[in-house]
Amino acid sequence: MSEAHTNLNEASVASAEELAALRSLLQKFCAENIRPRVRELEDAGEFPRELYKELGELGAFGCIFPEEFGGSNMGFEALALVAEELAYAYPPVSASMNLQAATVPLMIKNWGRPEQINKYVSGLISGTVLGSSALTEPDGGTDLMGAMRTTAKRDGADYIINGSKMWITNANVADVVIVYCKTDTEAKHKGVSAFLVDTTTPGFEANRVKCRVLGNLMPTNGLTFTDMRVPADCMLGNEGEGF
Secondary structure, three states, X not given: OOHHHOOOOOOOOOOHHHHHHHHHHHHHHHHHHOHHHHHHHHHHXXXXXXXXXXXXXXXXXXXXXXXXXXXXXXXXXXXXXXXHHHHHHOHHHHHHHHHHHHHHHHHHHHHOOXXXXXXXXXXXXXXXXXXXXXXXXXXXXXXXXXXXXXXXXXXXXXXXXXXXXXXXXXXXXXXXXXXEEEOOOOOXXXXXXXXXXXXXXXXXXXXXXXXXXXXXXXOEEEEEEEEEEEEHHHEEOOOOOXX
């Protein structure tokens, strides 16, 4: 594993006073901007993109990222605190915010090349870029990696991706999606690779799956990839490192 991949996170630990101040800030924001608007936001039927920008400006997504990316470097306890307060305000906001505050930007920070990190991480934690992660497949069962059927085949300087995913949070509103594919269909989990895919890429299709339990503030989707061509430099990490 390369030197760039060994330090998975260097976030510091915030003091009790800093955590208390963060909690107070979140509580005030949620009381004024989320709890009174839940019915309005749900009835509108649209993902509240502006709300995510406001949360990004507040620093809600930057707890485990250094200041050079616009983060606060407060650590994972601070991130848990943010998730807790957002869940108290309205659970779907907390559940889907993890994509902005950890899953997508942290994957890119830890395994991305410098140009990928510079392109996406700051935007994701600021809430101006929305991210999603596409792993689950319709018939994948519990062995998500080994049973994966979505493939990425090398074609010159590109990969061509075909397949489908299911139950992918925020994919219909995202700007970038981490898509997991089999680049070696015989190697089970060791044959899985990950790609950073712009959702405007031809061949990318997201279809909203209505789920009353999740509501409109945490949309879930089925994805279809049809001869979707992506440059090889969209790969996150190296081939076969998706697991």
